[in-house]
Amino acid sequence: MTTGDERKDAIGYAFTAPYILFLLVFTAYPLLFSFYLVFHSWDLITPPEYVGLKNFYFLMHDTDFWQALLNTLIFLAIHIPAQVVFSIMIAMALAEKIVAKTFFRAAFFLPVIISGAVVTILWAKLYSTDTGIFNQLLGLAGIAPVKWLTSTSLAMPSIAVMATWKNMGFYIVLFLAGLLNIPAHLYEVSKIEGTTRWQDFWHITLPLLRPTMLLVVVLSTFGAFSLFIEPYVMTGGGPLNSTMSVVLYMYKHAFLFQHMGYAATIGFALAAIILLVVLIQKKYLDSD
Amino acid sequence: MRTIFFTILFLFFAGSSGAIELTYWTSSNPEEIELGRLLVSQWNQSHPDVQVKMQPIPATQSSEEVLLAAIVSKTTPDVCSNILPAIMGRFTKSKAVLALNAFPDYEKVVIGRTGSKLADLFRSRDGKLYQVPWKCNPVMLVYNTAIFRALGLKPPKTYSDFSKAAETIAADRDNPGRWAMAVSIKTTWWQRLFDFYPFYVAATGGRTLLCNDSAAFNGPGGVAAMTFFRDGFKKRYFPMLGFSGNIFLEGKTAMDVAGPWAIKYYRRLKPGFEFDFAPIPVPDSYKGPVYTYGDPKNIVIFATTKYPKQSWEFVKFLTSKEADLKLLELTNQVPMRSGIVSDPFYGGFFDKNPLLRKAARQAQYVVPMDESQHLVQILDIISGQFEAAAVYAVITPEKALAIAAKKTQALYDYW
Amino acid sequence: MKKLALYLILICAAVSFIYPFLWMAFISLRSVGDAGAGSFLSSFFTLQNYKAVFMEIPIGRALLNSAIVALSTTASVIFFSSLVGYALAKLRFNGRETVFMIVLLTMMIPGQLTLIPLYTLIVRLGWIDAYPALIAPWMISAMGILIFRQTFISIPDDLIEAARMEGCGELRILTSIFWPLSKPAMVTVGIITFMNSWNEVLWPMMVVRRQEMMTMPQMITTFSVGGQSGGELGVEMAASMLLIIPILAAYAFFQKYFIEGIASTGIKG
């Protein structure tokens, strides 16, 4: 038995060893294997076949993939701004002195903890053309039923609205924490200077929320690119592929067609795109 | 008490004396499970040395997926009787199944039962036969006889007949909002096996989707079938919404497309429901026998078996004359046995079940699907184009089928 | 006046967040006959939808599977992540900083990249339709390591030294000193892990095919999408309720930790 530092060395290795092993098996190996897969065609049953850059070439010409990417970007373009705007609004309301603050916070957080599968199944009913509550409400106002999920132009926005509803509570909490971090004396200064609340918002609140904003945008980007269960349950990717997300498309190739190499290539491309998008966001939100 | 004891004792010794155990997978629908149980218990009683253990394939996933996963993990059973012939390409490619030609009495058994014409449809490209043709479910038009009677309609034979019938149904003032036929707008690949594909097969006089690894479906027959559905959706013969439950059973549509397996299903869900089968409608100009998709399911012996001989004996037992009668009786599906309609052995059954006589007659004019590793994907492509051309009518049938053909071609070009 | 508008907005928003779940609970308790449209309290409540769920699909088994998977994943993440977090925070060894960098780096890898190879790995390991497939790849979390490291670093070294003097080995120090002192971190990591594991649906759909091995969300998704529910709204909603009740109970119990823990780490599934 040894003492002090050397012993700590040994124990340090012993304590990190499970993680290193885990990392090698479940992160490093898949990572390396994905590099292998993108150059191969493999259906899991017959031996993998080296195909060079064929997977990438097919990907470039695969209109369905580009459509799926475009769909996902449309989802992003609606989901993220809506998320940020509404979350900030509600967070600012919650930052005021109000009663039952915990109740409101808990209420907004409710959908966050609930399985996306359940939320989606539930909203599929709410969106139903004949019996859903949205069309019932519209009916009360004398408006004809809207095809929320069966029209090519509305299906993806409908899904984006639902996803915003599901995740908003989480971002409200983040923004609320960000808002409470802004020193109160800054607002006192501006009060003396006689600024309007709107000016306060633009010149104090928003700039100081920037770090939170970046976090929110990056996290929701990661989330948005993982879009899967919502279209899987609600639309199956339709109508006319308008809600086919990249992950759903990848899933289809892997599990319906057993194109492991191609599915890995899609994952590879998607990861690259995610990192690119996040880098761009970082550049614009993290500049100072 | 004592008998139980001795039984257990017997089973114990029987077990330890090295009785062979075979695993047999069946489809998971209740009728086939019942059939499987019956046949297996008969077999086990008469073959104490070769005991068969039956297990239904889990219901939630498609059988194909389960079987592929089993092949990957080398946990395939000895015998399986729920094989979609179209998927066989991948099984043979991965050497997962036994070539049955190896058994000396194979010719006698398989050709003797099925007839060489039908058996040849299931012959692999290398000329060998890996599957025993077992049963089929000719996909046919099924109609609500009560509605047809009330409106004075006859089952439509051609597209024009169909239109006329549909107009009559739509004009029925007593039942507003009733549609002519249920067609799914879902794009899951196998949905097309109950709309586009059988209509395509019928319109082309029995052609399949592919010909020499290349799309064959974008000819006049395919366009005709696609146009039929496009017009149907356009004229609201088919409901264009995602529906739950069986709207045909509920009387919301007058027709549906289904195989004879539906007979038991309908009777179970709605006793007293009146329906009848008819051949799939064809284009007005079509002459000749009406073919359809047969939805065949075959039996294979997996290469993982340790007891090929015993397995083969069991397969022969499953396809025996008596077993085929049980198949008819319990599942209302049609054995792929030539001359079954005229065989007096089955005559009694058919007399009692005229619907199945129809199905058995249709079974003489069925085709399977092509054997291709890309089949699922090709059906998925067609499904997408079906949605575009027929359901939403955003492109013409010709264009849709051309795109589908091009995408199919790309599959063969790249992989 | 302004306050009034504020409350009006908040109440409307809160209603829109809670109403769907109330509706779901309501539908699940309503007798089959009048599923569909209708107002609250229009009929009496019944448990027949729940009975139907148990009759139609092996939901009990799915509940058990989900519980096994979520609980063992959570226990494992807490144990192993705190082990690594302790080493990174309090033990000195060569390569410690490298390991920490790796932990941070792995958090940046989009999961989509490794999903397919991970699946093929599971196939090769023969873990399809088995618990290890659902548990093993999620046994240690980088997020957990990070949270534990940050928490542990603020615990004074004195306590470790005192414990060593008093006869503790390192594992003992972790379990009987650091764990009790980091309850909020443990609860945070625990509930985030439990929630993610309980709600996960894509991964089980990839590695589980046999119905007996399905987890709750997967079972309910296939039940709903696969049409097994036969379009019976009440049954579908009852199945969904069974999925959310455990997490709601956990939420009610740990509400404070749930929100604050997640806010402080900025991490979710």
Next chain:
Amino acid sequence: MAKVIFEKVVKRYPSGDRDTVRELSLTIDDGEFLVLVGPSGCGKSTILRMLAGLINVTAGKIFIDGKDITRLHPKDRDISMVFQNYALFPHLNVYDNIAFGLKMRGAPKKEIDDRVREAAALLGIVPLLHKKPKELSGGQSQRVAVGRAIVRRPKVFLFDEPLSNLDAKMRTQMRAEISRLHRRLKATAIYVTHDQCEAMTMADRMVVLHDGVIGQCGTPHEIYSAPRNTFVATFIGSPPMNLFAAQAVCEGAASGLKINNFVLPLPPLTAARLEIGSKYTFGIRPEHIYLADRVPPGVNSSVPLACEVELAESMGNDVVLHCNSGGLAFQASLKHDFPVKSGDKINVVFALDKSHVFDEKGERVA
């Protein structure tokens, strides 16, 4: 019970450019209360931690009771330690904190209970047993920490600056209490502090450390009255000893030290050890400087030195005068029984038999 021996112990930290502890050899007798004192960074805590087993020894050996414990785990050395920040486990109450070590060693419940209560009674903390550490004051926490240390009845007690977080009054009180406790337990104790006052009052023997080496080891009195070098001389004593650069000169028959512009005659015994012409350091403690007209009887004083009081710091009983005599600055500590204020001109004398002379290297000459 236990004799502790350090044998040429070296400690080098991987990051450090030189040894923190250099070839330390030291024997601590059974039952002795040894204080390690020195400025921060002198290596005193390192020595303690090496003995505790909390850090490893680079070279050399440590023995307890003749047994080489250099590479044993802390728990196998039979020692206990009181930490500067008390290091009480915040999640355990006082009772469990004290009982912790016994529990870890699997002692029977009954025995644990008896011993904990005994220790608590000894320290007067019985009413606190069910409190959590955060409810305790500093003094109470320290008592609990001591309780945790004594309950196991180890061979050696280690104290790592245990009183430095307490306020002055509490410190004095605890100081006395620890001393009393030590007399009662008669265990070997090693006490680290940077506070010379604690060292002087508590130690049987003290070790003044400087840059990883022992400056001097001896009883507090030895170290006070005969510091071995200028470091020890200035480190021990408050206010610190005055040191003047000096040169040995011979003026007539008597030799003396020339400091600044005056010559200090030395007693012959001292003078004999000096080499004329060499440079020396002359040291005199402030308390050994007297007003020329108030020299107590029996003091061998020097000739009066005229100086100006630049600052008079009254300490109540004493007054510390900051004096300047023609550029020579020094401090004198006088009994506060006469009026003196800044700016006054006074004459002082040095008590020559209490003076110290160090050579150029700073080593004691006389």
